[in-house]
Each structure stands twice: as structure tokens, then as C-alpha cells.
Amino acid sequence: MKAEMSGLLQIAKEKKGLLTAASLLSTVSSLLQIAPFVAVYKIVEELLLHAQSPAGIDRELITYWGVAALVALVAALLTLYVGLMCSHVAAFQILYQLRVRLAEHVAKVPMGYHTKTATGELKKVIEVSVEKIEKFIAHQLPDMVTAILIPLLMIGYLFWLNGLLALVLLVPVVFGLWVQARIFTSELGRNAFRDYQFAVEEMNATGVEYVRGMPAVKIFGIKADEFLTFQRAVSSYRDIALRITALCKKPYSLFYVLVSSLFTFIVPIGILLASGQPGNQAFAITFTLFLIITPSLSVPLLRLIYVGGGLREIIEGNKRIAAVFAEPIVAEPTAPRVPVAYDVAFDRVSFAYENKESKDYKPILQNVDFFAKAGEMTALVGPSGGGKSTIANLLLRFWDVQEGTISIGGVPIQEMGTEKLMDTVSFVFQDVHLFYDTIEANIRMGNTSASREAVIAAAKTACCHEFIEKLPLGYETKIGEGGTYLSGGEAQRLAIARALLKNAPILVLDEATAYADAENEKKIQQGLIELVKGKTVIMIAHRLSTIRAAEQILVVNKGEIVERGTHDELRQRNGLYEKMWQAHVSAATWKLGANHTDAHKPEMRGEAPANASLLY
Numbered sequence: 001m002k003a004e005m006s007g008l009l010q011i012a013k014e015k016k017g018l019l020t021a022a023s024l025l026s027t028v029s030s031l032l033q034i035a036p037f038v039a040v041y042k043i044v045e046e047l048l049l050h051a052q053s054p055a056g057i058d059r060e061l062i063t064y065w066g067v068a069a070l071v072a073l074v075a076a077l078l079t080l081y082v083g084l085m086c087s088h089v090a091a092f093q094i095l096y097q098l099r100v101r102l103a104e105h106v107a108k109v110p111m112g113y114h115t116k117t118a119t120g121e122l123k124k125v126i127e128v129s130v131e132k133i134e135k136f137i138a139h140q141l142p143d144m145v146t147a148i149l150i151p152l153l154m155i156g157y158l159f160w161l162n163g164l165l166a167l168v169l170l171v172p173v174v175f176g177l178w179v180q181a182r183i184f185t186s187e188l189g190r191n192a193f194r195d196y197q198f199a200v201e202e203m204n205a206t207g208v209e210y211v212r213g214m215p216a217v218k219i220f221g222i223k224a225d226e227f228l229t230f231q232r233a234v235s236s237y238r239d240i241a242l243r244i245t246a247l248c249k250k251p252y253s254l255f256y257v258l259v260s261s262l263f264t265f266i267v268p269i270g271i272l273l274a275s276g277q278p279g280n281q282a283f284a285i286t287f288t289l290f291l292i293i294t295p296s297l298s299v300p301l302l303r304l305i306y307v308g309g310g311l312r313e314i315i316e317g318n319k320r321i322a323a324v325f326a327e328p329i330v331a332e333p334t335a336p337r338v339p340v341a342y343d344v345a346f347d348r349v350s351f352a353y354e355n356k357e358s359k360d361y362k363p364i365l366q367n368v369d370f371f372a373k374a375g376e377m378t379a380l381v382g383p384s385g386g387g388k389s390t391i392a393n394l395l396l397r398f399w400d401v402q403e404g405t406i407s408i409g410g411v412p413i414q415e416m417g418t419e420k421l422m423d424t425v426s427f428v429f430q431d432v433h434l435f436y437d438t439i440e441a442n443i444r445m446g447n448t449s450a451s452r453e454a455v456i457a458a459a460k461t462a463c464c465h466e467f468i469e470k471l472p473l474g475y476e477t478k479i480g481e482g483g484t485y486l487s488g489g490e491a492q493r494l495a496i497a498r499a500l501l502k503n504a505p506i507l508v509l510d511e512a513t514a515y516a517d518a519e520n521e522k523k524i525q526q527g528l529i530e531l532v533k534g535k536t537v538i539m540i541a542h543r544l545s546t547i548r549a550a551e552q553i554l555v556v557n558k559g560e561i562v563e564r565g566t567h568d569e570l571r572q573r574n575g576l577y578e579k580m581w582q583a584h585v586s587a588a589t590w591k592l593g594a595n596h597t598d599a600h601k602p603e604m605r606g607e608a609p610a611n612a613s614l615l616y
């Protein structure tokens with residue numbers, strides 16, 4: 001528990017000043033909330049002391065205590081208000097910093113962390129657990145201070161007035177709290193509350209998935225109750241909610257009954273004590289005050305349980321946040337080296353993906369060895385699943401290799417520092433991710449300090465300026481807002497504009513034109529011609545026609561480079577590449593009902609189709 005709390009306190013330390021102010025103000029407010037009871041006591045005392053001769057009542061004293069009670073009440077509300085303001089400001093600032101730091105941290109952990117499961121967990125941490133911290137700091141922390149302090153102060157004051165009567169109140173309160181605390185601290189209770197939190201988060205996450213997957217739901221006619229994951233999450237939430245209810249109902253009912261009926265303990269005992277001393281006026285006054293204060297004790301005590309539940313949730317959430325921060329980041333060199341040349345060398349690289357759950361390793365690459373000369377194009381081709389994308393991803397240190405070295409200009413990438421590496425290498429993926437932001441911001445991601453003119457120039461070269469200008473707000477149009485979405489080809493061109501703006505000396509292309517239609521492909525190719533000029537290009541090609549002119553073609557099969565050379569050299573070898581080329585050519589010329597034995601077609605004479613290579 002102590003260790004769990006320390007992470008939470010660590011977060012709270014960030015805004016020590018504001019949180020101290022919030023707690024102090026809550027304390028002052030609690031003290032001021034007791035003041036009206038003292039005032040009532042003083043007034044009742046004065047009235048009872050002069051019950052036989054009302055003329056002797058000190059009206060000024062009564063007015064004084066009346067005004068004092070009013071002032072205390074107003075001051076209590078004011079301090080509570082200012083305290084809540086402080087706690088809210090602190091909470092939102094902590095929330096902001098926490099999210100930024102979480103985002104910064106996860107950007108630094110190796111890509112191996114970002115499996116589907118981890119991404120889902122991370123989403124839950126950022127969306128749910130962090131949000132709970134806000135609720136805790138803004139509301140529950142001040143509530144907790146008042147819920148603890150007010151009963152303590154009240155009971156302390158009652159003890160000062162009459163120890164015996166106060167003890168009569170204290171016994172059921174302590175017993176009720178003990179019964180409740182046992183639930184929160186027992187192994188059974190802890191597990192149940194942890195499972196409850198998981199169930200709530202799971203239900204939220206699968207609910208969002210369900211809504212997001214609405215196209216598939218509609219196409220395949222899946223109904224809500226058939227959407228198994230969501231249904232399972234809802235049932236599991238129901239089960240755990242019922243389990244918690246069963247676990248808590250008896251202790252909570254007992255606590256509730258005890259705390260709400262303190263009156264029933266104090267009245268008989270008070271009457272019993274009063275009947276033994278009929279002339280004791282002082283006792284009568286004290287007893288009256290007990291009768292006034294006792295019902296007011298129940299409210300903060302009942303709130304304490306609600307705060308206790310919140311605390312349990314925040315501890316659980318904090319554990320998850322701590323687990324994300326505990327994830328090791330990519331190791332950075334102490335003295336980063338800067339390459340002066342931009343050739344890329346893979347030196348006997350072997351690599352296996354780690355399965356995070358089973359901790360097993362799945363070998364993918366064996367002894368991959370190649371040298372990509374600066375300013376030239378090296379193409380990676382080969383059957384699906386051979387390891388081409390893995391090779392490209394390793395160049396960005398998305399994963400670290402288990403054996404061998406990857407270097408740029410003779411400098412191993414581990415010695416370069418991530419920032420420099422990212423500045424040196426640009427990527428254009430097949431699946432472009434566009435952010436929910438303006439077109440301009442999406443292009444500018446390539447170089448955040450680029451001028452507007454530079455953004456437009458890059459967009460023009462990548463053949464996107466024309467379609468951007470047609471959008472309702474041009475470069476200011478937000479993607480995804482007001483029904484503005486881009487086609488796959490347009491998104492590709494935007495990604496090329498990004499890469500153009502970044503202007504990194506090494507470029508990795510995961511064949512950008514794979515899904516484009518003829519019109520789009522032509523435009524994308526035009527953008528690419530500008531993009532690759534003078535760069536070290538590593539291109540993953542699915543359509544061989546696009547890399548015919550590459551200076552070096554590497555054929556990757558089952559994690560190994562099985563052939564290497566130029567297009568002509570590889571064709572002459574008559575190996576895997578030649579087979580792939582033949583398959584490519586017949587696929588490119590295949591038409592429904594066509595006579596595929598047509599010997600007059602250029603492809604059949606071993607030439608590429610007319611539109612094959614637009615790049616070179």
C-alpha cells in the first residue's frame with residue numbers, strides 16, 4: 001500500500017504549493033464549519049442558564065454568537081470555494097503534465113512495446129486512469145480532508161465537553177469504520193476492486209471499439225448482443241458488480257445503520273445519566289448540544305466511505321501509470337556520434353521478435369548483410385512475410401537487433417542518438433497516418449520550423465496543392481472535420497510532401513503506390529521522383545516494375561538475402577527474382593478474356609509493360 005501510494009504522492013508533489021493551499025483551506029473550512037455548533041452551544045447555554053428568569057438573558061451575547069455563526073458559515077463556504085479552485089487548478093495542471101510525459105515516454109520505448117494488447121492498455125491508462133487522478137485531486141482530496149477532519153474535530157470537542165457521552169458516540173463509529181476498512185484492505189476486497197476497475201475499463205474500451213467498427217457491424221449484420229467481445233465485457237462487468245455488491249452489502253449496511261443512527265445510542269444513555277442527576281443544569285446543556293451535533297456527524301462519515309472507494313480506484317490507476325513509466329526506453333548513447341556520410345550498412349544482422357506475453361522469441365532475420373551506397377537506390381523485394389519491412393524498421397531502431405550491426409556512414413545507429421537518427425531517415429509508409437489536425441499541420445510534421453511557403457512548395461512538388469486548394473478551407477482544413485476525408489492516394493501524396501519537407505538524406509519507402517489507381521499512381525510517382533533525388537533510398541517493392549532501375553536489388557526470402565544484383569543481372573540468374581518478374585509481368589498484362597499466349601506483346605518478350613517504371 002505504501003509503495004502504491006508513493007507513486008501517487010510523487011505525482012502530487014508536482015503541484016505541492018497548490019495542493020498544500022487546497023488542503024489548508026479545506027482544513028480551515030472544516031474548522032469554521034464546527035464554529036456554528038459552538039455558537040449554538042453558547043446560545044443554548046445562555047438560554048438554559050436563564051430559563052427561570054428570561055430577563056437576565058444577555059441579548060448582546062446571543063447576537064454576538066449568532067453573528068459569529070453566520071460569519072463562520074460564510075467564511076467556511078468561501079474557504080471551501082477557494083480551496084476547490086486550488087485543487088482543480090492543480091488537478092488539471094497535473095493531468096496535462098502527466099499526459100504529456102506519458103506521451104513522451106511511450107514515444108521513447110522500443111516499438112516492441114506497442115503490441116495490440118499494450119496499445120489497448122495504454123489507451124485505458126491515458127483515457128481512464130489519468131482522468132481518475134483529476135477526480136481524486138480536484139474533488140476527493142479536499143473531500144477527504146473534510147471527511148476526516150470534521151468528525152475528528154467534532155468528536156474531540158464532544159470529548160472536551162463530556163468524555164462518557166462522547167465515548168458512546170465513538171464506539172459505534174469506530175466499529176462501523178473497522179468493518180468497512182476490513183473490506184477495503186482484505187485480499188478478497190482488494191482483488192474485487194481491482195477486477196471491478198478492469199471490468200469498467202474493458203467495457204468502455206470494447207464499447208468504443210464496437211462503435212468504431214460500425215461499418216463492419218453493418219456490413220456483416222452483427223447485432224449488439226452478437227458482438228461477442230463487447231457482450232463479454234458487459235457480462236463480466238455485471239458479474240463483478242454483483243460480486244462487489246455481495247461482498248459489501250453486509251458491512252456497508254452495518255456501517256450505514258450504525259453511523260446514521262448515532263442518535264439511538266446517545267439518547268437512552270443521556271437520559272439515563274440525566275435521570276441520575278436531575279439538578280445538573282450543566283449536564284442538560286451539554287446533552288442538548290450532543291443532540292444537536294450527533295446528526296451532523298453522519299454526513300462526513302458517510303462521505304468517508306465514498307472517498308475510500310475513490311482512493312482504492314486511484315491507487316489501482318496509479319499502479320498502471322507507474323507500470324507505463326517503468327517500461328524501459330530505448331538506450332541513448334552518452335556521447336552521440338554524428339555520421340558524415342549517408343550510406344547504410346547491415347553487417348550480419350540477425351533479429352527475432354519478442355512475444356511480450358509468452359516471452360518467446362520468433363526468429364525473423366538471419367545474417368542479413370548488405371551495403372546501400374549513398375545517393376543510390378537499394379530495393380528490397382521478395383515473397384510476403386520474408387522480412388522486408390522488418391529490415392526497414394530496424395534501420396529506425398524500432399527494435400534493436402540481437403546480432404550484427406546496422407550503421408549509417410560507418411556509425412552504428414545505437415551510437416547516433418534517436419533524435420539524430422530520426423532527422424537522418426525519412427519514411428513513407430504504405431498506410432499513411434494522418435492526424436486530426438489541419439492539412440498544413442499534417443505536412444509540417446516533416447519539419448515543424450518550415451515556413452508556410454515551404455509547406456506549399458512541398459505540397460506542389462508532391463502533387464497535392466491542387467486538391468488541397470479545392471478543400472473548403474484549403475491548407476487550414478481539418479482532416480476528419482465536417483466530412484473532410486482524403487482518398488488513399490491523396491493521403492499518400494500528403495505523406496510524400498511531409499517527407500519532402502523533412503528532406504532527410506536517407507529515405508525508406510514502403511512501396512507507396514501499391515494501392516493507388518492509374519491516375520493517382522502517376523501523381524504519386526511524380527512526387528517520388530523529386531523526393532528520391534540525391535538520397536540514399538531503400539525501397540520495399542511489391543510491384544517489381546517500380547524498381548527496375550535500382551542500383552541494387554536484394555531478394556529477401558524467409559529472413560535471408562537469397563539473391564542480389566541489378567534487374568538485368570538477377571533476370572539472367574534465372575532464380576527467384578526471375579520467377580517473380582515473370583509473375584509480375586503476366587499479372588500486369590492479364591485481362592479478362594485476353595489471349596495470354598500473345599507473343600507479340602512486349603511483356604512476353606521479357607520487356608516491362610509501357611507504364612511499368614515511372615520512377616526511373
Ligand SMILES: Nc1ncnc2c1ncn2[C@@H]1O[C@H](COP(=O)(O)OP(=O)(O)OP(=O)(O)O)[C@@H](O)[C@H]1O
Nearest residue numbers: 353354362364382383384385386387388389390391
Ligand atoms: N511486430 C511483430 N511482432 C511479431 N512478429 C512480427 C511483427 N511484425 C512482423 N512480424 C512477423 O515477421 C515476419 C516478417 O514480416 P515483415 O512484415 O517484415 O515481412 P514483409 O516481407 O515485409 O512482408 P509483406 O511483403 O507482406 O509486407 C512475418 O512472419 C510477420 O508475421
